[in-house]
Amino acid sequence: MKTVYKKPACLGVRKRNSFCPGCMHSIASRLVAEVLEEMDLVDNSVMIAGIGCGGNASFGYIDMDVGKAPHGRACALASAYKRCNPDELVFTYQGDGDLAAIGFAETMHAANRGENFSVIFINNALYGMTGGQLAPTTLEGMVTTTSPAGRGNNGEGYPMNVCELINCFKAPAYIARGTCTDPKNVRKTKEYIRKAFQNQLDGKGFSIVEIVSACPSDWHMSPKQCIDFINEKMLPEYPLGEFRSR
Amino acid sequence: MEKEFMKGCEAVAEAAVRAGCRFFAGYPITPQNQVPEYLAHRLPEVGGVFIQGESEVASINMVYGASYGGTRSLISSSSCGMSLMSETIGWAISAEMPIVLFNFQRGGPGIGDIGPSQQDYFQATKAHANGGGRMLVYSPASLQEAVDIVYESFEIAESYRSPVYILMDGITGGMMESVELPEMRPEDYIAEKKAAIKKEWGLGGKQGRIGRTIMGGDFSGIPLQTLNQKLEKKYLKMEENETRCELYLTEDAEWIVTAYGIGARFAKAAVNRLRADGIKAGLVRPISLYPFPFEAYDALDYTKVKGVVSAEMSIPPQFITDVKLAVKERAPICIYNTSGGVILDSIEIEKMVREMAGKEA
């Protein structure tokens, strides 16, 4: 019997994950572990983990070295860590609040400096860990615990398109946005992650992969409904694909 | 030992490089701009990394990130900049990261002004971040002392796995004095230290061992209490071994002047003139502000000491709270303090002692 799929050896060995059922952070973390293993990088890589649901994978679910970053500051830590340890693969793993709200400056400036690390950015349109508050990526009209009348009715502004923003900078080498709504997209997202890591090994500079993700608990939807919501509402606002690939 | 005539900011920056510092991140803010300016060209010369962060928030997080991998890291700023770093200073204490910080105090609160002051005493020694963590705080009074302490601080930081905070100000940052510069740490020594950290507790890719997670805190309940108990033991050890104070002419002193950092230079001038005039004055100069040298004040002979003048550049006064704790009402204390860039005047200190002595006589 040929193995079609077996979980990566570095995943779920030391600790389980505590993601909610259907959480796509969980798929993203799995993809990161799969790519690291397939590229034989698990032993020589460091995750700089943001604060939030994504941090869930950084306490041993993926058995690797992890440096937690104060909320929003992962790209600053990663900039310094990578420059001081250029032979190690360094990537940040952040949610939308971490990367695009409190960490907006750190993210944009690391991108603009062209720092040679990779960013895994999970966009689930709200703050998951803290119970579903408004995030920079919350959709127009979307109700969250801090936009009860729906985004836009109380001066909350518009959804923030991070890839498009970073695409304005000259330095970044790779900008892509994927999702995990079906096997085809999961495989494409995995390929984007691989490229983001390979770019780093080739010294090409800043790479970011945004992953449009479901948050069943705080969207108050079943996983199936989440996939429909992504296809119908999220993807029109967050078009998929590679914005830049040097 | 090379002798150089240097500006404070540059002297301590050079001392850090010689001590093995190979990463600096900082942000422009007067009166410490010469630190990043100096290191911008100096660090690359020794194969180090310099980044001007987009803010002090970003910069402290860069320094913190670099320390995860065992690189000797430094940040420099001034008062308001230090406030922007608070959260991550707390993380560095909790995660036990050996980073070194310079604070060249300026007028405060708020944007204050760009003149020198000692208005950050509480922030530096009591509450630089949430959570009540402690770290070593030294306040040098001369550029030679600053160079020596900075050179040592990278070793102390690593031996305690604790941040070390050098509290200076606009004067010590901007004045020039001749300093003897210590030897440059050899490259293999620096590399060994980094490798040892990566092996023992730092990050480096797990290289076959079990993966490590470093965080400033612990979410799993009891272990956070255990962490804080461990940190408390460390603080007690610091108090035992790292307390530093200068006692100048205090054995037979009747009038004690106490001040720290640049303030003590004014105080010493006053003490010398009083002594020349037959008035038995002495100086108690804390060098470590955490741990505060309470024993130095216990060592005074209160059968002789008739009064204390506490001098600092802070209105309202802050240093005085520790002085009162130390003196324990064994002698009357007068306060002489200036603020907002107005620097102390040794004649005023002298006058205050003479008034106390006059009343006494």
Place this chain on the structure above:
Amino acid sequence: MGKGKVIVDADWCKSCGYCLMVCPKGVLGVSGDVNRFGYRYVSPLKPEECIGCGLCATMCPDIAIEVYKED
């Protein structure tokens, strides 16, 4: 067509249902049982139909599924 085999680790399944949405042969289904975490875990109800395509494992957020295929 090679014959496939899917194994679901009941202890890891959180019954999110992603695998059910993508299995082309309707092999998997919610079992009548509950694991220790209270999730109605998925299991291969029609194992003989499995063609070993692996789409279920591609979607599984919780690495609960292993897939094999005869050469």
